Each structure stands twice: as structure tokens, then as C-alpha cells.
Amino acid sequence: MRVRLSNKTTKHHLIGLAVAAAACPTQAQEQAAPAATLATVEVVGAMPVPGTDVPKDQMPSNVQTADDAQFRRAQSLNLPDFMATQLPSVSVNEIQGNPYQLDVNYRGFTASPLLGTPQGLSVYQDGVRINEPFGDVVNWDLIPKAAIANITLLPGSNPLFGLNTLGGALSLQTKRGDTHPGTELELQAGSFGRVSTELTHGRKLGEDGHLFLALGGLNEDGWRDHSPSRVRQLFAKVGQDRGKLSWDLSFTHGDNKLVGNGLLPESMLLQNREQVYTRPDRTTNRMSMLTLNASYQVSDQQTISMTAYTRHSRYSTLNGDLNDGFDSADNGNAGVENRTKTRQQGEGLALQSTFTAGIHRFTFGASVDRARTRFTQTEAEGFLDPTRAVVPQEEAEVDALLAGKSRTASIYFHDLVTLRPDLQLTLSGRYNDTRVTTRDEGRALLGLSTTLDGEGRYRKFNPAAGLTWQATPRLTAYGGWSQGNRAPSPIELGCSDPLNPCVLPNALQSDPPLRQVVSQTFETGLRGTFDPGLRWNASVFRTVNKDDLLFVSSGLSRGYFSNFGRTLRQGVELGVGQQTKELDWSLSYSYLRARYDSPACLVSESNSSAETSPACTGEGEIAVRRGDRLPGLPAHQLKFNVDWRVTSAWSVGAQYRAYSRQTVRGNENGAHVPDGLDFNGSGHLGGYALLDLTTSWKMNRRVELFAKVANVFNRRYASAGQLGRNGFDASGAVLPPDAWRNEQFVAPGAPRAVWLGMRMQLGA
Template sequence: MPRSTPRWRLHPLALASFMTLACGPVVAQQTEAEQVAALGETQRVEIIGVTPVPGTGIDRDQIPSNVQTTNDRRLRQLQSLNMPDFLGGQLPSVNVNEMQGNPYLMDVNFRGFSASPLLGTPQGLSVFLDGVRVNEPFGDIVNWDLIPQSALASVTMLPGSNPLFGLNTLGGALSLQTKRGDTHPGTEVELQAGSFGRVSTEVTHGQTWGDSGHLFLAASTFDEDGWRDHSPSSLRQLFAKGGQRLDNGSWDLALTHVSGSLIGNGPLPESMLAQRRDQVYTRPDRTENTMTLLSLNASLDLSQSHRLSATLYTRQSDADTLNGDLNDEYDPPDVTEAGVENRTHTRQAGQGLALQSTWTTAPHHLTVGASFDTARSRFRQTEAEGDIDDTLLIVATGEPEISAWITGRTRTTSVYLHELYALRPDVQLTFSARYNDTQVTTVDEGRIQLGLDTTLDGDARYRRLNPAAGITWQVTPQLTAYASASQGNRVPSPIELGCSDPDNACVLPNALQSDPPLKQVVSRTVEAGVRGRWEPGWQWNASVFNTTNRDDLLFISNGLAAGYFTNFGRTRRQGLELGLSQQADTFGWSVNYSYLRATFESSACIVSENNSSAGTSPRCTGEGEIEVRAGNQLPGLPRHTFKLSADWRPAEGWSLGAQWRAFSGQYVRGNENNAHRPDGDEFHGSGRLGGFAVADVTASWKIGGAFELIGKVSNLFDRRYATAGLLGENAFDSQRRLLPPDDWRAEQFDGPGAPRAVWLGVRASW
């Protein structure tokens, strides 16, 4: 398949804003962290934003959770391609599922909760870029390709059901802040190339004007052939940011524009993996995203103790998908078309405003805020029956027919508060709460305008007050203890409301039916831990956590390409995190271990036709049903995670690094009852993935002047492993020939990890 190169497409308003930033005198604001740093280094203080609106925060030692932070220097040092690449390799309690075989189409799981670009994955993490929530309105998914990696200044993971970050913060919130010209001055150009035909470029430029101005620009390109057959991808990212620091306030305006075409050819049956790991099952599987985001952040100091802050944004995105799937109605000679070509077009437009007021007067640090977010979605899907060629490409032979056409609207109004009260200089109490009022409306345009046999109209309203409380105690200047309890919620998105009937499975994201209503998910987290530091350069942490979800939203697959969303009684994620690190002049290292027990805590009957235990439970008598019981482990989540990282500077201008990560085994999707057993005849595959360990190495060498050579080897020992899997139905024999439907067999499909790869590049900085 020829590569589809994304085109640069800018909304007129976005283009005008970009020209304003590029041509006009602009200036910047100083963060609280920089203000503290300006006072001296006598006491280490790390300021963390505790609300989505940037500009205010508190000392990390006063946050009652195991918050994790890093900066752009670490991203640069590890030569991370994107957020999934970095988070999966560095942060504790994070694992990634490479179900699609594309570096930008990964599920990121933190403490058993996911932020994924794939519809059908239960979403449980909220992601913010400069205070703007980037979870897509239509399905709460996170498109990692739409986050400009080269523009990021800091990454903060705030764990728990933090109510201040609003909807979808069930297991945590990922807060990303971008660079500014005054904090990142100068010009840098980077070119990198190597395995899989990958070529990437990055150009950044930061500068200041006068005493208080800044402008930061970043542009990047990414092209590769992919390590699997027929898997080319391309990506273009543009970012611009400027602002002004006034005597009593500041503002900054940021523009992000991204356009990309990504191929993710999905998991393979284990029988095909044993022959050749780089082949594909059916194709194509292409996602084309275009997004423009314009955001404004401003703050005004009414006094030395009172600050007003605001975030205003408008965001527009278009997503087109093309999926070649097997035709579940294939039945020669009555139906001879073995494949079906599914196409979707999703257009989303969102706007929002958040206002926040903060008072800092000892012993209080009080923040009160309100926000309003609205989004409109238009979704249309077509189906066209077709044939399968020798490369397993679905070639449409019939005319495409519209099978679903809906519009949706989501409106959320929220008010929130956060109070940090110092009982004494070394003990702080934290109280916070957020009230969310969300309305989700869908209109069945297909039925109204085309007379389709669907009933997708809906109007649901969800309200919830979520509280949180915590305590921190600085036992000594080097030791902090903390404990907290919090509650968050997530409401069903339009795609989930339109795909919740087990009798009318949806080919995500390609079909919707009339469906029963869904409940909102409510999560409750308790956490306790200690953290500390001592000289020279040692840091450590230990924490335990427990999160329980009620009415969790799960996608239940029928083993082909279809399934449905449903509420599940209760699920639980509980675990332990341990971390230790040391940083010296020429050598630094860190080690992190996490234990996660993620389980169903209710009994239910769900459909999993390719599970060997289907139909064997006296309680679950429906066709293809299995019984899930309390204590069964959630699929896709390893219990044990171990990460080791080391960096060495042997000489001036040299830097060497190594990263090693190990994960224990996990159950695959479709084996939610953990009871699947292969028989070698009708059922194949264990229903589990084995544990694995992968090592990466990085190096850089300043060759003089502005130039630096960089290199990275991924999967150094060329390990063969899989990070995700499911129980499905294989329609092909060992020669990739299509079998009669009666001979299709239940088999395990695995998402293989990428083989060893080498990339080399040059970086120039002025």
C-alpha cells in the first residue's frame, strides 16, 4: 500500500493566531518553581500543579499521594519517541499494550487504568495539555499522536481518583506542560534515522523580547515503513506559544496543529506468529487524525496573596478510519464476499472555559474554581463487502452503505475547591471536592434522514459530587508521610451509549445499534505512603493504594471484530509501589518496583465464545457466555513490574544510558474468568501471555561546537515477546488460505513487541 502522507491543514483562526505569535512582540510568565529557585537553593522545593488550570501549585511534599514528575531533559536524554514510549519505560506502575503494532497506537496502563487511542478499551485516566483536557469527547480515548513531544517541558502523573481533574480521573491524571521561550531559549535541530525505515526530524526555537517576552516554536516530522508488513505511518506536528508577563499578571497563547496517517495492523494468531512475526492478519487498518487546538492561559495577581487564573480553549479534530475485517456473514454459496471494508468519519469540536481563584494566607491555601466544557461530535460509518487477496487485503467489490450516522453533544459544568490547611508547619490537611453536571445527547441522523433501522436517539444526564481528603506530615526535613482518600467519576460517552446491547454487537468503531442506558462509573481510592531523600543525591518512596470502581464500563468482545459496552458491578485495583534512586556528578541510577492486583469483585455473565469454558457454567446459559467471579484477574495487566535505569558520563561530552524493564505474565482479553484451557483441537492458546524483559541503550557524544551525535538501540537482546492478547477466531490455515466458516478455529491472538532496532542521529544546538 502506498504511504499516505498527511497534509498540513490549518483552520483559518489557527493560522491567524500562529501569524500573530510569529510576528508580534510577545512575552512570558514566570512559574512558581522558578520564583522559588530565584530565592536560592537552600531548601529543595518542587512545585506541583494540583488543578488543571496552570499557574498555581503547592510543594510536592504537601501532596498526599505518590506523585511522579519529570522534565524535558529526561525526555531528551532517553530519546523517547512519544508519551507511551517514555511512560512505559520509566514511570512505576505503568505498562503498555502494543495491540496495534504502531508506536503511537498503544494503550498506556497506570495502576490498572488505561488511556488508549482504541475505542473499546475501558478508559480511566484523564490527560491534560496546558490545562486542556485532550480525552476525545466521542469515546474518552487519548490520541497520543496529537501530543507534540518536542514541545513538552514537564510531565506529572497524579495518582488516585483526584476529583479536581474532573471526568475520567478514575486512576490518575497526566498533566503535561509545554515549553516557553524564556525557559528554553535558543535553536535546536535534530535528525534521526534507522530501523523500520524511520526518519524523524525536530526543530525548536525559543527567544525573548525585552525584559518579559517570549516565543517558542516547535515542528516535527515522523515517517516510517513499520516493522510489520504493509505498515507505513507519517506524522506532522506544529506548536507555537507566546505570551506576556505584566507587573501584576501574565498570559500566554498556544497553538497546536497535528496531522497524521497511522497504520496499526493488530494482533496475530499464535500459529501465524510462529511462522513470521512481521506478517499481518487482515488489512488495511489505517487511522488518519487531524487536530487544531488553540488555548489561552492567563493570570492576574489582585494582591500578594490573591491570584485569578483562567484557561480558554477551542479544539477541533477529524478522524478517518479504514478497516479491513472478515465478514461475519460469510457463508458460501449464499454469501461469497469473505471481507468487509469499514470506513468511519468522526468530526469533533469542543470549547471550554475554566476560571480559578487562589488565596494564600497562612495557614490557608484555598483554591475555588468553575469550568464549562461543551463538545459536538458527528459520526458516520459505511460498510462495503469485498474479497480478500493474497496479501490479506480487503478489496471492496460492493458499493459502500451507510450503517450508522449520529450526532452527539456533551456538556459539562463543574465547580470545585481545594483547601490546604497547615495544622502546624510540618503537618498539612488537604480537602477538595468537585461537582460535575454532565449531559450527553445523541441524535440518530441515519434514521431521520436515511430511514435506517436504528434507534440511537438519547438524552442522559449525570450528576456527581466527588470529595477528597488527605494529610501530609514532614516527619523530618528528609522524610514525609502521607495518606489520602478520594472519589472520581466517568460518564458514558456517545459511542458507549450507542453500543451497549449484547444482542446487537458493534464493529468498533464501525456500527451502532439502539441500546439500553448505561450508568456512570464511580471510583474510590485510598492511598498511604512515605517518601524521603538524603545526601548525596538519594531519593526513595514507598506507597500502597486501593481503588474500587462501581459500575465499571467494559467492552465485551464477541471474538471477531464486534462487541458491546456494559456496566460491571465492581472492580478493584490495589497494589504497592517502591522506588529508589541516586544522582551523582557522573553517574545516576533508579530502580522501581510495583505490585498490582487488579480483579473483578462481582459475578457476571459475559460473552466470550472462544473461551473453552463458554457454556459450561450453570449460571450463564446464554450462547457463548462465561461466568466471571469475584477474584478473577482483569486481563492485560501484569502483577509485577520492575524498572531499572542507569546513566553514566565517562568523559566530557559523553553520555551512556541503559534502561531495563521486566513484566510478569498477564491474562488476555476474552479470558476474564481466567478459566480458559486449550485442548489442542477446538481451542488453541493458553489464555495467558508470558512475562518478559526488554533492555534499551542510549548514547550521545558532543563532537564539538554545536553538534552532538546521538544513538539508541531498542530491544537490545532482540527478545520475542507480546504485550497484549485476546481470544479470537482464526479464519486462515498455515498457508494463509481462507478456510470454510465451519473450519474457523478458536485461537489466541497476540500483539507482538517490536524486534531489535537501531537509530542514529545528529543534534545541533545554538
């Protein structure tokens, strides 16, 4: 028997039952009652504000959950690494070449730290949406791994989680000192010069208080040339559960330098997989966030909850790129150094009330979020040294100076209606009112020729409805429909003119207005269990995006944002798994058909079919037809995970994942055909499979040794690709512009790696 408890009220009810049973010892002795068997009950956070949980079996979608114990067994470096190996329908693109700068794809939607990637997933930490306001990007390195208690991945266009929840929402809950007591030190070292340290401490404060601290640090050289990174994370939480009032105050801080040297032409890849195209490509992220969560139990039927936060961040990038205007005849500079600085400040407040009345469990909430952004970009031409690093020869010139503001006010509701003990109806909705403003300070203060002043207001009511039916104690059927929206961010409003493409994240132009994205999802499925403890699920889903925001590329880093008629993601998810005393295992398969649902003309000069269609006559344009696949998304995924407790002290595990082939960016029409002369690269990436092995051994109650081997068979694979112009030969020497070739660039995967570590329990 296993029962998961979600709140103090449930615990108090169980304690009351135990006291009542103890009060009748005579009757218990006279007639021994049969042992009660309670079904496993797992609850999940159904709202953005923590404190309102719903039994997982009453959710009308294929919700996925995981806790810190699973995180530990998988020995994952960070959250994207864990999701890629453990969660069905999740894949990653290593476009930037840094393990903390991954595109995380779920059901064809993406959460990425890179501007220019269409964002479609919202991410919450303790009730705070951590998608950055400037471009809806997610900086995975700023999520403190050591503080994660559990994660919930909710699929679909769930309106309760607000803007950007087009394909799903990822909700993270952090640890508390009373649930994770003790002091633990973790040390790890191994391949790529990686050395990491984590220190956590949890304890109770008095009878009703709690304290939790987490420090994390990582240094590595990276497996590719000139790719060092440094990660520093801090998390602290203090709180109290005093009678009907519960509160906690947490502080999250990150100070990181990440080097990700991006895609590499296939000709250079064959020569040396570890080399880089141009450099440096460095990102510096500094962020501090203070979060207050509180709840008050007004009565047995009503609870009021609150989340408030303030978030301050400074982000900067340094990118050494090949100069498109390079002229070897004039001895021009072959490189250009692009720099950006982004300062953001945001605050928010959310209030919600949950109460029970008859068959209804109703939640009503309201929230306000606002952010202010100041963005500066400069460029300086220079030469390329022998390592292809850009050495600037000019003073940096300011190309854009932008101040942006965004404000979103929302009201939402959720009603869980128990029609019968085995039948639940879910009704929910959210109204969003978003205002985005940009002010061109470069024109006003520096006399730049840019004209970036603009303003947009986006309003939308998004409804959702679902039904769950426990047909038998071992079988549940469900179905639901939902709608979400995403408003353009300041960077997208400032980069939407095809005549003035941007060098992301470094350039902005005066642009036409963009429309908000509206997403609608339908999902239905079955889930259940078999003896002995075998669980399974099967679901189908379909999501349609209207006015989808896409980054239309006109080169390796240049392009613009544009609304695209319709895109479609639909698919199937199948899963089976079992947990026993000695063995935990799971097997999942997912099929995804992600395609364009409207014809369009996109720019891709390195595609052999460019300028060949009578429907698309612009320079470098290709014709995308209805039904063409979205790039970067494999159609088939298979994952198998197993953890075997060989003895009480020793366990071994394996994580296997396989992906089918995918289309590269720039070949959105699937019509690229290489000729080996003017056009190179197939326009596709082959499928691949990876196996990781883990083991751990508890030497005693205080010391545990662990090890991981990643990519056991040392597979050579690529997880992402793009068609573009290559300005170097296979050995990396710069070519004159008339010798540049159209080629396929790819994101090479990391080779085999081994890491060893130790965990030590300190103190009592």
C-alpha cells in the same frame, strides 16, 4: 544545593534576600555567616488550570514528575514510549501494532486511542483535557513531543481533574521561549525505515515577551508488513509576563496517518512474525487546538487564573476485516471494508482564584466544556487479495449517521491547610454536571432502521482529603482518600445492547441507558532521602470502581458496552534512586492486583469454558467470579534506569524493564484450557524483559550525536492478547467457515532496532 522555582513570586523573594544581604557588607565582613543550606523544593501542578503549584512533599500521594531533559536522555519516540520505560507502575499494550497507538496502563487504569478500551485516566495539556469527547480516548500522536517541558502523573481518583480521573491524571506543560531559548534541529534515522525531524526555536520578545515554535515530522515503513505511518506535528506559543499579568496563547496542530495492523493468531505468528491478519487498518487524525492561559496577581495573597480553548478535529478509519457472514459454498465475499468518519468541535472555559488567608491556601474554580460530534460509518463487502487486503466489490452502505453533544459544568475547590510547619491537611472537591445527547440522523435523513436518539444526565460531587507529615527533614508520611467519576460517552450510550453488538468503531445500535462510573481510592506511604542524595519511596493503594464500564467482546471486533458491578485495583509501589555529578539511576518495583469484585456473565465464545456454567446460560457466555484477574495487566513490574556521564562530552544509558505474565482478553475467568483441536492458546501471555541502550556525544557546543538500540537481545514477546476465531491457516490462506478455529491472537513486540541521530544548535 538544588532549588526548583515554580513562579516569579518565589524568584522575587530570593532576589530580595540577595539585595538585603548586599546592603550590609560591613556586617558581612565583620562576621562571616555560615553558608546556608536550603533543602530541595520541587513543586507540581495540583490543579487543572496552570499557575497553582504545591510543593511535591505536601502532596498526599506518590506523585511522579519528569522534564524534557529526562525525555532527551531516554531518546523516547513519544510520550507513551517514555512513560513505559521511565515511570513506575506504567505498562503498555501494543494491541494495534503501531508505536503511536498504545494502550497506556497505570495502576490498572488505561488511556488508549482505541474505542472499546475502558478508559480511566485523564490527560491534560496546558490545562485543557484532551480526552476525546466521543469515547474518552487519547490520541497520543496529537501530543507534540518537541514541545513538552514537563509531565506530572498524579495517582488516584483526584476530583480536581474532572471526568475520567478514575485511576490518575497526566498533566503536561509545554515549553516557553524564555525558558527554552535557541534554535535546534534534530535528525534521526534507522530501523523500520524510520526517519524523523524536529525543529524548535525559542526566544524572548523584548523585555517581557516570549516565543516558542516546534515542528516535528516522522515517516516509517513499520516492522510488520504493509505498516507505513506518517506523523506531522506543529506547536507555537507566544506570551508575555508584564507586571502582575501573565498570559500565553498556544496553537497545536497534527495531521497524521497511522497504520496499525493489530493482533495476529499464534499459528500465523510462528510462520512469520511480520505478517498481518487482514488489512488495511488505517487511522487518519487531523486536529487543531487554540489555547489561552492567563493569570493576574491581584495581591501578594491572591491570584486569578483562566484557561480557554477551542478544538476542531477530523478522524477517519479504514478497516479491512474478515466477513463473519462469509459462505464459501455461495462464493460469498470473504472480506468487508468498514469506514468511519468523525468530526468533533469543542470549546471550554475555566476560571479559578487562589488566595492565602492565615493557615489556608484556598483555590476555588469553575469550568464549562462542551463538544459536538458527527459520526458516520459505512461498510462494503469484497474479496481478499493475496496480501489479505480487502478489495470492495460493492458500493459502500451507510450503517449509521449520528450527531452527538456533550456538556459538562463543574465547580471545584482545594484547601491546603498548614496545621503545623511539618503537618498539612488537604481538602478538595468537585461537582460535575454532565449531559450527553445523541440524535439519529441516519433514521431521519436516510431512512435507516437504527433508533439512536437518546439523552443522559449525570451529576456527582466528588470529595477528597489527605494528610502529609514531615516527620523529620528526611522522612515524610502521607495518606489520602479521593473519589472520581466518569459519565458514559456518546459511543458508549450508542453501543450497549447485548442483542445488537457493535463492530467498533463502526456500528451503533439502539441501546439501554448506562450508569456513570464512580471510583474511590485510598493511598498511604512514606518517602524520604538518605545521604548522599539517595531518595526512596514506598506506598500502598486501593481503588474500587462501582458500575465500571467495560466492553464485552463477542468476537475479535464485535461487542457492546455494559456496566459491571465492581472492579478492584490494589497494590504496592517501591522506588529508590540517586543523582550525582556522574551518575543518575533509579530502581522501582510495583505489584498490582487488578480483579473483578463482582460475579458476572461475559461473552467469550472462543473460551473453552463457554456455556459450561449453570450460572451463565447465554450463547457463548463464561462465568466470571469475584477475584478473577482483569486481563492485559501484569501483576509485577521491575524497572531500572541508569545514565552515566563518562566524560563531560560523552554519556551512556540503559533502560531495563521486566513484566510478569498476564491474562488475555476473553479469558477473564481464567478457566480456558486448550485441547489442541477445538480450542487453542493458553489464555495467558508469558512475562518478558527488555533492555534498551542509549549514548550521546557532544562533538562541540553546537553538535551532538546520539544513538539508541532498542530490545538489545531481540526478545520475542507479546504485550497483549485475545481469544478469537481464526479464519486463515498458518500461511495466511482463507479457510471455509466450518474450518475456522478458536485460537489465541497476540500483539507481537518489535524486534531489535537501531537509530542514529544528530542535534545541531543553529544561530547565536
